[in-house]
Amino acid sequence: MAIDPPAATGSGEPSRTLALLWGDASAAPRRRGPGRSVTVDQVVDAALSLADDQGLGSVTMRAVAEAVGVSAMSVYTYVPGKAELLDLMVDTLYRRMHRPAWRRSLWRTRLTKVAEANRELLTAHPWLTEVAALSRPPLGPGVMGKYEHELAAFDNTGLSDVATDAALTYLLGFVQSHARSAHDAQRATTDTAKSDDQWWAANQPVLEQAFDPETYPRSVRIGSAAGEAQGGAWSADSAWEFGLARTLDGLAALIDRR
Incomplete structure (x- = not known):
């Protein structure tokens, strides 16, 4: 069942969110089962594509799981929840912005x-x-x-x-x-x-x-x-x-x- 997206960034559990943002793979909860077949970046990119193509309401954990080809439950081994995923999405877009040198312009x-x-x-x-x-x-x-x-x-x-x-x-x-x-x-x-x-x-x-x-x-x-x-x-x-x-x-x- 689709769940309404968090209203804003900063809604997730801070310690796990920050660990994921700075590349700590241990931030995602550990679950038994086969090894990981995709990366956190692929999960984030799938969520970004959904949001861009269909709006933020289309970004559910189930829809993201289907987009990257994993089960609905296994996607939680990459990102703890939707609130943390939203933070990753926003930060990823900011990270990819072009940052030219300012030099001596006015x-x-x-x-x-x-x-x-x-x-x-x-x-x-x-x-x-x-x-x-x-x-x-x-x-x-x-x-x-x-x-x-x-x-x-x-x-x-x-x-x-x-x-x-x-x-x-x-x-x-x-x-x-x-x-x-x-x-x-x-x-x-x-x-x-x-x-x-x-x-x-x-x-x-x-x-x-x-x-x-x-x-x-x-x-x-x-x-x-x-x-x-x-x-x-x-x-x-x-x-x-x-x-x-x-x-x-x-x-x-x-x-x-x-």
């Missing part, structure tokens, strides 16, 4: 690349926006490598250690919020089998009544101008460009004072 260029890398990750794996908890990250090599690399993007900004951590959280919070909105917009299109243009066209008679220029002059004027400029009521790319620029402007006000 801080705004570096932070733009941080934001874009995270947007690409969340776009490729939209279920991450549902589970990647900032307060309880899995603390494996992927998380630590990502954190170290992104903190280095703030080098020579003059920010204190505490302000640097807060600034990074602020930047990633914008990216995660945007990615979630973009995912919701895409899902609405998929679920209704209609593009935004088709939806607006189908509801035009009702919308004409709602958009009364005498009652809602600003809504009609500004909404029409925005819709024409960005090709719809909301554009993921337009929202990204505007939001990222304003986020960096906010950080500039803090950094430039130093």
